[in-house]
Amino acid sequence: MKEIVVPTNKLTSFSIYTTLVLVLCLISPFYFIHGGELLKSNLYNFFLSWFTVLAVFIGIVFHEIIHLLVFIFSTQVKLKNLKVGINKEMMSPYVHVKIPITTNVYRFSALAPTILLGVFPIIWSFYAANAWFLVFGIIFFVGGSADLYIFWKLKNYDSSTKILDHEEKPGCFIV
Numbered sequence: 001m002k003e004i005v006v007p008t009n010k011l012t013s014f015s016i017y018t019t020l021v022l023v024l025c026l027i028s029p030f031y032f033i034h035g036g037e038l039l040k041s042n043l044y045n046f047f048l049s050w051f052t053v054l055a056v057f058i059g060i061v062f063h064e065i066i067h068l069l070v071f072i073f074s075t076q077v078k079l080k081n082l083k084v085g086i087n088k089e090m091m092s093p094y095v096h097v098k099i100p101i102t103t104n105v106y107r108f109s110a111l112a113p114t115i116l117l118g119v120f121p122i123i124w125s126f127y128a129a130n131a132w133f134l135v136f137g138i139i140f141f142v143g144g145s146a147d148l149y150i151f152w153k154l155k156n157y158d159s160s161t162k163i164l165d166h167e168e169k170p171g172c173f174i175v
Contacts, residue, residue: 001164004153005171006146015145022138026122034129042131052132059140060093063113067095070109076101083167100162100175103154110151114144146170 031039046052068084071077076099083096118141125134150171154163162175 002174003166003171004150004174005166005169006149011146011149011170014149015142018145019138019142022141026134026138030126030131030134033126034131038129039131043135046132046135052136055136056139059117059136060143063117063140063143064093064095066113066116067109070112071095071097071101071105074101074105074108076105096167097165098167100164102159103157103161103163104159106163106165106172107151107154110147110154114141114147118142118144 027039064084068082071082072079077097081097081099083098084093085096086093118137118139121133121137122141123137125131125137154172157163157174164173164175166172
């Protein structure tokens with residue numbers, strides 16, 4: 001079995017790079033399209049709101065629920081084959097699949113939370129002229145960095161290749 005694990009040093013640098021690129025590529029156009037006052041007001045509301053704290057907390061939990069739902073709806077995984085918990089070292093929730101699944105399901109599960117909680121809010125922010133959604137989307141896009149890394153590492157594997165989720169680390173094994 002070949003192990004594919006997200007190295008912490010690469011994840012940190014990738015997250016910083018992704019944050020800088022997203023901020024530069026998204027905040028500037030938002031500013032020019034919707035104006036500085038709206039951006040300033042929305043950012044002020046984002047960073048000083050209890051609603052934001054609640055929304056981010058719920059978003060973190062929902063990120064894992066999206067993984068769980070993709071696994072269940074794939075028809076390859078039953079509820080009894082899933083382990084849900086909290087990683088005490090990283091203080092974060094996780095969903096672990098105990099059985100091998102196809103690369104396609106694993107890749108889709110890796111991308112789904114980033115698309116739903118990152119990309120869609122970013123798109124909505126431009127449509128609704130609301131920078132709160134822009135920042136929320138950036139946070140959850142960057143929060144999906146480990147998932148994006150795994151997706152990228154699996155790009156050359158056939159869709160029917162079997163993947164076994166790593167039980168202890170963010171990553172998987174090629175079976």
